[in-house]
Amino acid sequence: MPPRSPAEDRAAADSDTAAAGREQTRQRVIEAAIGLLEREGRDAVTTRAVAVAAGVQAPAIYRLFGDKNGLLEAVAEYGFAAFLAAKHVDPDPQDPVEDLKAGWDLAVEFGLANPALYTLMYSEPGNATSAAFTAGMEILMGRIRRLAAGGWLRVDEQLAATLIHATARGAVLTWLSLPEDERNPALLTALRTAMVTAVTNQQPAVRDAGPAGAARALRAALPEQTTLSSAEQHLLREWLDRLAADG
Amino acid sequence: MPPRSPAEDRAAADSDTAAAGREQTRQRVIEAAIGLLEREGRDAVTTRAVAVAAGVQAPAIYRLFGDKNGLLEAVAEYGFAAFLAAKHVDPDPQDPVEDLKAGWDLAVEFGLANPALYTLMYSEPGNATSAAFTAGMEILMGRIRRLAAGGWLRVDEQLAATLIHATARGAVLTWLSLPEDERNPALLTALRTAMVTAVTNQQPAVRDAGPAGAARALRAALPEQTTLSSAEQHLLREWLDRLAADG
DNA sequence: GGTGGCATGTATCGACGATACCGCAAGGCT
């Protein structure tokens, strides 16, 4: 959200109601655009149609969103935020791998539930900055971090995130591109297990959770390593001893 | 391709040259559209711009392709056919799994080499009927059939084809959506092995959870730690990054 | 040498995204 405009600062007395009204019409325009998008398809979302559907004048859209792309971005963010808000995220999952599956299912479910919105967001490359979008990314990164902390992660955290995105995107777009009578639910489960196999280890690399367990595991697996110089390895071992003893 | 038009039948004498000329201008228009698409982006492909780029009148496009969508479909088919023709397919591969990988690489390579064309073809669901498209599908189905004949296939042939498509689509679109400095080639190889694991019976090489996994775990679990000084933690993190990336 | 049919070329239509311009209502200043 941008900082308060000078006009709002000057008229601080009723800026609340004015800003509230503005936000209200903004929301009405967005919902009208979503309605058109899901009811009549992407091409039906024109500035004029959205304006009459929302009961506002055509230039109001440009004043509210600056651009048609701005409107579409606002629509994408609104839809994604609404979906995220409707779903609750387990803050402390027992099985991080199951949690990963749940997160993947969530992403795919969003795509299948809002096909027009999903293709609008993910069909063409480019935009990646959005409040709701980064919020979803934060949730995903949290899941990945828990996996890593448990020693489950097979690849880099960044690569894991990209792999999850790529499989989910391929799953949703391919599913949507199939005629309804060829949509096999096994596609989704197979892709999900493929994602899990690519991202996680079958057995965690650390036996005990927490830094001490990870330090012990790393200390045990280290001798074969040559990436570090011998001096570095020596110092690293010392620290690992301290970390392992700390648990 | 439709059967010969009555006009062509009637003027059979020079229908060859006439049809050839027509096909020539058709090809010129398609190439002009491809040039605009890859040089100035999707939105630059307007009927007028294509017409002036190809040196034809605006209505000629509608006479040749009937519609702007017709032009775009012709463009997609042309580009895909050109790519298919440039690549030769091993008719009798020795290792069908390696052949599957090669086919997947081919599909992904097409997407990475022709990003605008690829997003045009696969971004939005719908069109699936095209000569070159079905030709590519035939090649893919041949590969899958050889896998099935060798007993390699783990799932339905249809599901295998869909899985291959979905992973390739996710790989290409995700790759293209990343900024150039975040494009990790490991994404493609990881997705390819995930696809092979999902489609074939080939078990992934059981990777020992080496130091990289433990390093990742320790890196993710570290922030709560206070045993080390901040300077030590900083250096440790650096080493853990190197160890984690080494796997 | 007509004659009919079809491709070519010009002009134009409705809709789209986007914006300039005008009136007006609401504080601020003297």
Next chain:
DNA sequence: AGCCTTGCGGTATCGTCGATACATGCCACC
């Protein structure tokens, strides 16, 4: 209190888009 500045909402309009009607002219055929 009255004037004035400031910014918002409403009307009209611009340039471009996809798509098409209409006139023109070319060419084979009789």
